[in-house]
């Protein structure tokens with residue numbers, strides 16, 4: 664597995680805590696190296712602040728543990744999404760407070776802000792409740808997901824997908840922001856929702872803005888990108 668991917672996972676794990684997208688050891692992150700058919704996923708029960716690259720779990724698409732610490736219990740969810748969506752190479756799963764509030768209500772997050780466009784559709788939908796860490800949760804979530812970039816897991820949290828980890832992370836971050844805005848707006852009034860046409864225009868702008876171009880984002884000086892790749896030693 665590329666060293667740069669392991670470093671990215673450690674870095675973004677710390678960001679999950681700093682950005683208050685999760686607490687403790689909740690949530691998980693993964694990257695799929697499709698060339699090598701290896702998935703790097705955050706380990707089970709390890710605090711993000713202490714995570715080091717050697718502890719990142721390496722599994723294959725069948726879920727066989729190959730290296731590092733044992734994988735997050737949600738590995739079936741990650742492998743199922745990678746199987747279903749060939750364009751997806753990274754997944755961020757959070758229990759972020761405002762998005763999860765909607766998940767608890769089993770209500771979609773509506774188009775109360777144009778940033779909902781990062782979901783790829785006009786709202787963030789809700790997958791049925793299933794016990795965490797099960798194959799059934801993976802099956803139900805993938806069946807509900809369709810081609811959306813993110814989905815709420817009922818009474819659980821949020822799943823965000825990307826061509827790369829920065830993109831998946833940004834989707835999780837933006838959706839949490841929209842969920843908070845919607846929550847706050849409902850506290851003092853009735854939010855005015857954007858129309859489908861207005862959302863279409865926002866999605867178009869996002870595409871020209873480069874949101875769907877992973878290489879553009881990885882070139883913006885993120886840790887573990889090109890330079891780490893050249894000096895990486897952990898090849899598996």
Ligand SMILES: [Zn+2]
Pocket residue numbers: 689690737756757758795819820
């Ligand atoms: Zn979870």
